[in-house]
Amino acid sequence: MNNINMDHGCVLQVRNLSKKFGRGCPHCEKLTGPEFGSNVCPKCNSVVALHHVSFDLYQGEILGVVGESGSGKSSLVQCLYFDQQATSGEGYLSYYNDGEENIFQLPQSKKRYIRNHLMGMVYQNPLLGLRLGFTSGGNIAEKLLTADIYHYETIRERGKELLTRTEIPEYYMDEKPKRFSGGMQQRVQIAKALANNPPILLLDEVTTGLDVSVQAKVLDLIKCLQQELNISMLVVSHDLGVIRLLTNRTMVLKNGRIVERGLTDQILEDPQHNYTQLLVHSML
Amino acid sequence: MIEELIPKAEKFNYNFAFIDEGAKKEIRRKLLKAIAIPGHQVPFASRELPIARGWGTGGLQVTMAVIGPEDTLKIIDQGCDGSVNAINLRKLMVKTTGVKTTFDTTQATVIQTRHRIPEIPLKEGQVLVFQVPLPEPLRHVEPSEVETRRMHAESDYGLMWVTLYEDIANWGSISIGAGYPCKVNGHYIMSPSPIPKWDNYKLNQAECLYLFGAGREKRIYAIPPYTDVEPLQFEDKPFSVERFDGLYCIRCGATDSFLDEIYDEETGEKYHVCSDTGYCDWRMENKDE
Numbered sequence: 001m002n003n004i005n006m007d008h009g010c011v012l013q014v015r016n017l018s019k020k021f022g023r024g025c026p027h028c029e030k031l032t033g034p035e036f037g038s039n040v041c042p043k044c045n046s047v048v049a050l051h052h053v054s055f056d057l058y059q060g061e062i063l064g065v066v067g068e069s070g071s072g073k074s075s076l077v078q079c080l081y082f083d084q085q086a087t088s089g090e091g092y093l094s095y096y097n098d099g100e101e102n103i104f105q106l107p108q109s110k111k112r113y114i115r116n117h118l119m120g121m122v123y124q125n126p127l128l129g130l131r132l133g134f135t136s137g138g139n140i141a142e143k144l145l146t147a148d149i150y151h152y153e154t155i156r157e158r159g160k161e162l163l164t165r166t167e168i169p170e171y172y173m174d175e176k177p178k179r180f181s182g183g184m185q186q187r188v189q190i191a192k193a194l195a196n197n198p199p200i201l202l203l204d205e206v207t208t209g210l211d212v213s214v215q216a217k218v219l220d221l222i223k224c225l226q227q228e229l230n231i232s233m234l235v236v237s238h239d240l241g242v243i244r245l246l247t248n249r250t251m252v253l254k255n256g257r258i259v260e261r262g263l264t265d266q267i268l269e270d271p272q273h274n275y276t277q278l279l280v281h282s283m284l
Numbered sequence: 285m286i287e288e289l290i291p292k293a294e295k296f297n298y299n300f301a302f303i304d305e306g307a308k309k310e311i312r313r314k315l316l317k318a319i320a321i322p323g324h325q326v327p328f329a330s331r332e333l334p335i336a337r338g339w340g341t342g343g344l345q346v347t348m349a350v351i352g353p354e355d356t357l358k359i360i361d362q363g364c365d366g367s368v369n370a371i372n373l374r375k376l377m378v379k380t381t382g383v384k385t386t387f388d389t390t391q392a393t394v395i396q397t398r399h400r401i402p403e404i405p406l407k408e409g410q411v412l413v414f415q416v417p418l419p420e421p422l423r424h425v426e427p428s429e430v431e432t433r434r435m436h437a438e439s440d441y442g443l444m445w446v447t448l449y450e451d452i453a454n455w456g457s458i459s460i461g462a463g464y465p466c467k468v469n470g471h472y473i474m475s476p477s478p479i480p481k482w483d484n485y486k487l488n489q490a491e492c493l494y495l496f497g498a499g500r501e502k503r504i505y506a507i508p509p510y511t512d513v514e515p516l517q518f519e520d521k522p523f524s525v526e527r528f529d530g531l532y533c534i535r536c537g538a539t540d541s542f543l544d545e546i547y548d549e550e551t552g553e554k555y556h557v558c559s560d561t562g563y564c565d566w567r568m569e570n571k572d573e
Contacts, residue, residue, distance in 0.1 A: 108434075108437075108438055109437075109438045109439070112438050112440060116442075131443075131446075134446055134450055135450060135453060135454075137449075137453055138446050138449055138450045138453065139446075141445075141446055141449040142442050142443065142445075142446045143442075145442045145445040145446060145449065146440070146442035150445070150518055150519050151518060151519045151520055152449070152452060152518040152519070152520050152521045153520050155449065156453075174453055174454065
C-alpha cells in the first residue's frame with residue numbers, strides 16, 4: 001500500500017496523529033478540545049496534547065504551525081522527531097522505504113536511522129540541540145558520524161562549509177558553543193541540523209528568546225537556506241511575524257486540534273475560525 | 285594425579301577454586317551468554333572474595349569458574365609474573381585448587397592477566413582472562429547506565445566517535461593511551477580493559493578465547509576465537525600502536541616486544557625491558573641453545 005502520492009511531491013504525510021500524556025479514559029477526546037478551552041480531561045486528568053492531527057508536507061515548502069503555549073505545537077515536532085512516542089497515528093515519509101511503512105510503528109533502530117539520516121531538528125533552546133561540552137565542529141561532526149561518515153577530512157570540510165554558510169567565522173570551529181552568544185548558538189544548531197543534508201528540517205520556536213536584530217538574521221538565514229537547498233521545513237512558532245515571513249502554508253493549532261489551515265496570507269488576512277481571528281487581532 | 289590434588293585443596297576447608305558450585309554455575313552460564321554475543325556486557329552476581337574489589341575480583345571469579353584440576357595456570361600483572369597482584373592471586377588459586385602454575389605462556393591453559401596480552405601468540409585451547417576495572421567504553425561520554433545500554437543495543441555510537449574527532453581536532457591525534465575502544469564482530473563497541481594499543485591487534489581473529497571479568501562493576505564479556513575486532517579509526521586517520529624506534533630490551537635484546545622504562549637506581553640512567561617477563565625469559569632460554 002503506497003500511501004504517498006509521489007506525483008505531487010509530498011515528502012511527509014501524517015494522518016490522525018495523537019499524543020496523550022497520562023493514563024487516558026474513554027472520555028478524554030470527547031471532553032477536551034477548543035470547544036472546552038482545555039486539553040486536560042476532567043475525568044482522568046490526562047493531557048490530550050494532540051488529537052487526530054493530519055497534514056501533508058510537500059517538497060521544498062515551508063509549513064507553519066501556529067498556536068498558543070500548550071496547544072501541542074512542540075509535542076507535534078517532538079513526535080515527528082521521535083523525541084516523544086506518538087500514542088497513535090500514521091506517518092509516511094517518501095524518503096523512507098518509498099513511504100510504504102508507518103514511521104511511528106517502526107522499531108527504535110529504524111527511527112534512529114530516520115532521525116540521523118533524513119531529518120534535522122532545531123530546538124528553541126540550543127542546550128537541547130547542542131552538546132555544549134564539545135566544540136562547534138564536534139557538534140556538526142556528531143551529526144555526520146551518526147550518519148556513518150567516518151572520513152576526518154570530509155567531516156572538517158563539511159563543518160567549515162556549514163559554519164561559513166551560517167555566518168560563523170571559521171576560527172570558531174574549535175571553540176565550544178558554551179562561550180557563544182544565544183544567536184550564534186542558534187546558528188550553530190542550524191548548521192548541525194543541516195549537516196547531513198536532511199530533506200526535512202523541523203524548527204521549534206527558533207527565534208524565541210533572541211533579540212529583534214538577531215531574530216531577523218536567523219530568519220533571513222533560514223529563508224536563504226530553504227531557497228538554496230530546497231528543503232521541506234516545518235516551522236513551529238507562536239509569533240505570527242515569523243509565520244508571515246517564512247511560511248507558505250499554515251495550520252492553526254488549538255488545544256491539540258487543528259482548527260484552521262490554508263495559505264499563510266489567506267489565514268492572516270481573512271481568518272475564519274474565531275480563535276484565529278483572536279490570534280491575528282492580538283498581533284497588532 | 286587429580287586425586288592427589290583435590291584433597292590438598294580440601295585440607296583448607298574450601299570448595300575447589302574457593303567459590304561454591306552454585307556461584308560457578310551462574311558465572312559459567314553468563315560466560316556462555318557472553319561468548320554467544322561477542323562484546324556484549326552480561327551482568328552477573330559478583331561474589332565476595334578474600335581480596336578487595338578493584339584487585340582483580342572479576343578476572344579471578346571467571347578464572348575460578350573455568351579452571352579444573354588438570355589446568356595449568358599463569359597469572360600476570362602488566363605482563364609481569366612476579367608483581368604483588370599476580371603473586372597473591374596465584375597463591376590464592378594454588379591454595380584453593382592445587383593446580384600447576386607456570387611462567388611459560390605456551391604451557392599455560394588458563395592465563396589470568398591484568399592490562400597486557402602475552403607477546404607469544406596464544407593458541408587454540410588457551411583461555412586468557414582479563415581483569416577489567418571499567419567495562420563500559422561509553423561511560424565517560426554517557427553517565428547513565430540505562431542510556432549506555434540503549435546506545436549499545438541500537439549501535440548508537442555517534443558520541444563515542446565525537447570524542448575521537450575532538451581529540452584529533454584539539455591535539456592532532458587520538459589521545460587514548462590504554463584501553464583503546466574497539467568494535468567487536470561489527471556491532472558492539474567494547475573496552476578491551478586498559479591494555480596498551482600495542483595489544484589491540486592481538487584481539488582480532490585470535491585463536492584463543494578471551495574472557496573479561498569486571499568484579500566491582502559486575503559485568504562479564506567475551507571475544508570468542510576467530511572474531512573480528514577492529515579499533516575505532518577514521519578512514520584517513522588510521523589507528524597506530526606505540527613505537528619503540530631504536531629501543532631494545534636491555535635483558536634479552538628484543539626489539540619486537542612492548543617495552544617498559546626503568547631507571548638505574550644509582551646512575552639514574554634510563555633502560556628498557558620487556559613488559560612481558562615470560563617472553564623475556566623464553567628468549568633468554570632460547571638464546572643459550
